[in-house]
Amino acid sequence: MNTIISYAHIKHNQIAVNGKVVLHLPNKSYTEFLTEAYKSLQLSYPKFYKMDAQCKLAFLAMEFACKDNHFLTENDLSKTAIVFSNSSASLETDQVHQNSINDKQNYFPSPAVFVYTLPNITIGEIAIRHHITGENAFFVSPQFNGKLLTNYIHLLTQTNTEAVVGGWINSDNNTYEAFIFLVQNVENLNKNSIFKPLNQTSITNLYNQTSWMH
Amino acid sequence: MDALIEKLKGQIIEQLNLAEVKPEDINPEAPLFGDGLGLDSIDALELIVLLEKYYGIKIQDPKDGKTIFQSVKTMAEYIKSQGKA
Numbered sequence: 050m051n052t053i054i055s056y057a058h059i060k061h062n063q064i065a066v067n068g069k070v071v072l073h074l075p076n077k078s079y080t081e082f083l084t085e086a087y088k089s090l091q092l093s094y095p096k097f098y099k100m101d102a103q104c105k106l107a108f109l110a111m112e113f114a115c116k117d118n119h120f121l122t123e124n125d126l127s128k129t130a131i132v133f134s135n136s137s138a139s140l141e142t143d144q145v146h147q148n149s150i151n152d153k154q155n156y157f158p159s160p161a162v163f164v165y166t167l168p169n170i171t172i173g174e175i176a177i178r179h180h181i182t183g184e185n186a187f188f189v190s191p192q193f194n195g196k197l198l199t200n201y202i203h204l205l206t207q208t209n210t211e212a213v214v215g216g217w218i219n220s221d222n223n224t225y226e227a228f229i230f231l232v233q234n235v236e237n238l239n240k241n242s243i244f245k246p247l248n249q250t251s252i253t254n255l256y257n258q259t260s261w262m263h
Numbered sequence: 264m265d266a267l268i269e270k271l272k273g274q275i276i277e278q279l280n281l282a283e284v285k286p287e288d289i290n291p292e293a294p295l296f297g298d299g300l301g302l303d304s305i306d307a308l309e310l311i312v313l314l315e316k317y318y319g320i321k322i323q324d325p326k327d328g329k330t331i332f333q334s335v336k337t338m339a340e341y342i343k344s345q346g347k348a
Binding site: 084095098099157158159160161164 | 279280281282283301305306308309312315316
């Protein structure tokens, strides 16, 4: 049975794992928040600093979602898919790139910015970081759509896919949110388990139930 | 030459978003690619933009890049040879 074994949610300068806030960095700008959250993980992954904000957001959500489980070691990463969605595609970085080419007298487009002018690069950064080589898809929808993600994940797992990283990763001019959930096959799910079977209702409930700090 | 090398180190750190690297960490004679700073192909393109943006130098033949971008020192020598320092 397709089962959600862990999820991480980032919003309002907070990071929550399985519904509970584990990091709260108030009074930080969006950029400062991303950098401080990365430093809290004590990783050595210099490429993080080269990513655009959306990829940094996805990177952090994935790290936190995988922190206290064996998702990355007990699943075949060649049969693990990544299915993300958002409402703004890569618009934030598209605008940065556009601003660098508006003035013909000061025309210096940055290759390092340009490479992030596609939303599925967000998937690429996660895939590279964790050596995930299965199927992938990036959907654009007006808001988080549990039905869309659930249906697509169920379709994938009817073929060669055995596990899925799903999510909503949206970064648009300081309005940001990341919600990443890990799905794998779990047989004989205990009624009292913290794991949830993946369906439209369960994923929508998890997305909405994080208790943010005020 | 030393002043140009120091200036270049700062510009490289900024242009390439090397947030964890300090100017003193960069050995001017160490390779920029492979070992050393471990830069990648996108960084190579950023270095080409850096030369054009800050020094008005356009690299005409991409093959020259291998020599020019060997180290910070070779970059500085190239800038000087172009009369742009």
